Amino acid sequence: MLKGGAVWALGTMSGTSLDGVDAAMVLTDGERIFEFGASAYRPYSRAEQDVLRAALGLWPGDAGVEVAAGIVEAAHADLLVRFRGADLVGFHGQTLAHEPGGRGTHQAGSGDRLAQALGVPVVWDFRSADVRLGGQGAPLAPFYHFACARHVGADTPVAFLNLGGVGNLTWVDPRQAAPEAPGACLAFDTGPANAPLNDLMQARFGLAQDEGGQLAAKGRVAEAVIKAFLDHAYFYRMPPKSLDRDAFPDLLAAVSGLSDADAAATLTAAAAAAVARGASHFPTPVRQVLVTGGGRRNPTLMAMIEARLAAEVVPVEQVGLDGDMLEAQAFAFLAVRAARGLPTSAPSTTGVAACVGGARISRPQNAKG
Numbered sequence: 200m201l202k203g204g205a206v207w208a209l210g211t212m213s214g215t216s217l218d219g220v221d222a223a224m225v226l227t228d229g230e231r232i233f234e235f236g237a238s239a240y241r242p243y244s245r246a247e248q249d250v251l252r253a254a255l256g257l258w259p260g261d262a263g264v265e266v267a268a269g270i271v272e273a274a275h276a277d278l279l280v281r282f283r284g285a286d287l288v289g290f291h292g293q294t295l296a297h298e299p300g301g302r303g304t305h306q307a308g309s310g311d312r313l314a315q316a317l318g319v320p321v322v323w324d325f326r327s328a329d330v331r332l333g334g335q336g337a338p339l340a341p342f343y344h345f346a347c348a349r350h351v352g353a354d355t356p357v358a359f360l361n362l363g364g365v366g367n368l369t370w371v372d373p374r375q376a377a378p379e380a381p382g383a384c385l386a387f388d389t390g391p392a393n394a395p396l397n398d399l400m401q402a403r404f405g406l407a408q409d410e411g412g413q414l415a416a417k418g419r420v421a422e423a424v425i426k427a428f429l430d431h432a433y434f435y436r437m438p439p440k441s442l443d444r445d446a447f448p449d450l451l452a453a454v455s456g457l458s459d460a461d462a463a464a465t466l467t468a469a470a471a472a473a474v475a476r477g478a479s480h481f482p483t484p485v486r487q488v489l490v491t492g493g494g495r496r497n498p499t500l501m502a503m504i505e506a507r508l509a510a511e512v513v514p515v516e517q518v519g520l521d522g523d524m525l526e527a528q529a530f531a532f533l534a535v536r537a538a539r540g541l542p543t544s545a546p547s548t549t550g551v552a553a554c555v556g557g558a559r560i561s562r563p564q565n566a567k568g
């Protein structure tokens with residue numbers, strides 16, 4: 200223990216785009232950020248990705264799940280042994296299926312086995328308790344966004360936008376006492392972000408992404424497709440709300456008749472339009488939208504978002520944060536909250552009935568902590 204109860208926590212995230220595992224250290228007491236530490240990334244190999252992709256939609260007990268879980272655990276162990284000095288690990292795992300209000304939520308990978316492999320306590324299964332209490336189980340980064348807003352000295356409401364496979368927005372008011380306080384946070388998934396565009400690039404060119412948004416920049420947006428997309432019931436639901444990666448299967452089909460550039464432009468515009476729809480739910484306007492996740496490297500997407508919002512849209516690096524590692528840091532921060540019995544979500548972030556924590560903690564046989 201350091202600095203009034205702060206510990207070095209090592210958080211991980213293996214996101215919906217299945218590209219790999221991020222890990223980052225944070226010195227935190229689960230309320231404040233004292234210091235950022237080392238971070239690293241471990242990509243999944245093509246073969247690993249193929250197994251994980253084939254396991255999407257599977258639930259615990261389904262055939263193939265244990266193989267996927269083994270890949271997730273091995274990749275994490277491989278990455279995390281490179282770190283020194285972690286008191287606690289926050290292990291998100293790989294989301295294979297997410298059906299809040301239905302079958303629940305499933306992140307592959309056992310924190311029990313990881314704790315044994317690493318010899319450090321592992322906090323994991325962050326989303327299930329929230330779903331059991333009627334929450335969406337996502338997004339969970341908002342409480343960390345609140346801490347980040349305070350850490351960077353924000354004194355008026357600000358928004359964080361994560362552009363991963365799925366997009367999510369958090370509106371925070373850093374003047375509130377704590378993230379669970381009413382009026383401190385509002386968070387929700389905006390809609391598909393990079394996933395449909397990646398799928399298009401994969402299907403038409405065998406490429407992982409539209410590098411730098413170059414293809415989309417050459418295309419024309421099919422406005423009729425955007426209009427039909429925005430008519431999806433998801434956009435009429437009030438936040439909080441969350442999405443599975445493949446919740447919009449019709450979107451890709453809707454651009455199938457378009458040229459490559461027009462299809463890319465239209466899918467990029469759909470992601471931007473979903474963000475703009477999301478921003479209309481903000482309790483008060485924000486001056487800045489701070490963007491994390493890989494989509495911030497796509498200037499076409501960033502410009503399309505800014506064109507639709509009355510706010511500056513900038514990468515989080517502009518305020519000194521690390522947009523590649525913010526989610527991994529979030530699970531370090533949330534692990535400490537869980538270990539301290541503090542909530543990790545609230546009605547305003549996941550729609551859960553009451554503030555809830557409840558992640559599991561696994562301690563290794565010869566536990567240090």
Ligand SMILES: Nc1ncnc2c1ncn2[C@@H]1O[C@H](COP(=O)(O)OP(=O)(O)OP(=O)(O)O)[C@@H](O)[C@H]1O
Nearest residue numbers: 214215216363364365393410411492493494496497
């Ligand atoms: N240079 C780039 N040009 C265009 N797009 C990019 C670039 N770099 C990253 N991306 C996009 O960002 C995606 C990766 O984003 P990120 O790593 O934030 O996703 P994730 O964490 O897996 O997803 P989620 O947050 O939904 O779990 C890539 O799949 C790609 O679509």
Ligand SMILES: CC(=O)N[C@H]1[C@@H]2OC[C@@H](O2)[C@@H](O)[C@@H]1O[C@H](C)C(=O)O
Nearest residue numbers: 294297337338339340363365367526
């Ligand atoms: C179920 C699940 O894994 N959701 C992820 C996913 O990736 C982005 C978006 O969809 C968000 O809801 C969430 O992750 C972030 C880290 C979160 O919980 O805040």
